[in-house]
Amino acid sequence: xxxxxxxxxxxxxxxxxxxxxxxxxxxxxxxxxxxxxxxxxxxxxxxxxxxxxxxxxxxxxxxxxxxxxxxxx
Amino acid sequence: xxxxxxxxxxxxxxxxxxxxxxxxxxxxxxxxxxxxxxxxxxxxxxxxxxxxxxxxxxxxxxxxxxxxxxxxxxxxxxxxxxxxxxxxxxxxxxxxxxxxxxxxxxxxxxxxxxxxxxxxxxxxxxxxxxxxxxxxxxxxxxxxxxxxxxxxxxxxxxxxxxxxxxxxxxxxxxxxxxxxxxxxxxxxxxxxxxxxxxxxxxxxxxxxxxxxxxxxxxxxxxxxxxxxxxxxxxxxxxxxxx
Numbered sequence: 001x002x003x004x005x006x007x008x009x010x011x012x013x014x015x016x017x018x019x020x021x022x023x024x025x026x027x028x029x030x031x032x033x034x035x036x037x038x039x040x041x042x043x044x045x046x047x048x049x050x051x052x053x054x055x056x057x058x059x060x061x062x063x064x065x066x067x068x069x070x071x072x073x
Numbered sequence: 074x075x076x077x078x079x080x081x082x083x084x085x086x087x088x089x090x091x092x093x094x095x096x097x098x099x100x101x102x103x104x105x106x107x108x109x110x111x112x113x114x115x116x117x118x119x120x121x122x123x124x125x126x127x128x129x130x131x132x133x134x135x136x137x138x139x140x141x142x143x144x145x146x147x148x149x150x151x152x153x154x155x156x157x158x159x160x161x162x163x164x165x166x167x168x169x170x171x172x173x174x175x176x177x178x179x180x181x182x183x184x185x186x187x188x189x190x191x192x193x194x195x196x197x198x199x200x201x202x203x204x205x206x207x208x209x210x211x212x213x214x215x216x217x218x219x220x221x222x223x224x225x226x227x228x229x230x231x232x233x234x235x236x237x238x239x240x241x242x243x244x245x246x247x248x249x250x251x252x253x254x255x256x257x258x259x260x261x262x263x264x265x266x267x268x269x270x271x272x273x274x275x276x277x278x279x280x281x282x283x284x285x286x287x288x289x290x291x292x293x294x295x296x297x298x299x300x301x302x303x304x305x306x307x308x309x310x311x312x313x314x315x
Contacts, residue, residue, distance in 0.1 A: 050299060060253065
């Protein structure tokens with residue numbers, strides 16, 4: 001039973017993979033946009049930060065579930 | 074039998090290296106058992122109230138039309154908050170600037186307490202749920218005030234009628250997502266800093282503390298406030314009654 005909980009904790013943190021890929025793609029697009037028009041870099045910066053915080057949320061959900069499960073080993 | 078003993082011993086060893094639990098330790102105050110983070114919240118509130126009273130009563134005895142000194146700094150903060158809320162909400166934002174400023178001051182000042190060794194209240198799920206529920210009530214109150222009671226209910230079926238379950242679920246998840254985003258980021262920072270303090274006592278923790286205790290706190294506060302304001306803006310997206 002402890003082994004199954006431990007495997008579950010490992011699977012729960014897997015949500016970070018999607019978040020990492022998504023955030024990398026978003027940052028690359030933001031860098032391209034700033035290269036095309038450097039005057040708009042303030043607005044692009046703000047929009048990038050908001051988008052990254054949204055994309056990170058699902059990874060955080062998985063992390064919180066893993067922490068909660070680790071207390072029940 | 075043997076593997077049971079070995080596995081339980083390993084898990085206890087793994088958990089012993091991390092003294093940070095999801096539920097904070099409880100202290101006893103006048104015979105009641107309360108969480109440590111609740112006690113830290115009260116202490117921070119007391120300090121902020123004392124600072125506000127001292128500034129109002131002793132330093133600025135009378136507000137002047139042409140400000141100088143501390144009144145200048147206060148007006149700078151108020152203008153910054155009003156500009157921030159007006160940029161998201163249009164001209165209706167001035168009355169919500171006070172709420173935004175309060176939430177920002179609360180989250181930032183209770184998170185800076187970690188530099189003194191206490192556990193910051195944002196790592197307690199109760200604190201973040203309370204703030205997220207407050208924001209949820211403010212969002213709905215904004216919608217009810219500007220679109221009326223039935224206008225608010227009609228908002229849920231606005232683009233097409235089949236969007237009703239999608240809108241309901243998105244709206245019901247607002248407090249959950251706001252609270253868990255703040256809690257998860259703060260708790261992750263706390264776990265990493267705690268593991269770091271048990272290895273290095275000086276040097277490296279000071280460098281990483283700038284990232285985890287200043288940058289992360291600022292970004293998460295900004296995200297929380299921007300999301301609250303954009304949900305508020307969304308409720309009056311289809312036209313208002315006043």
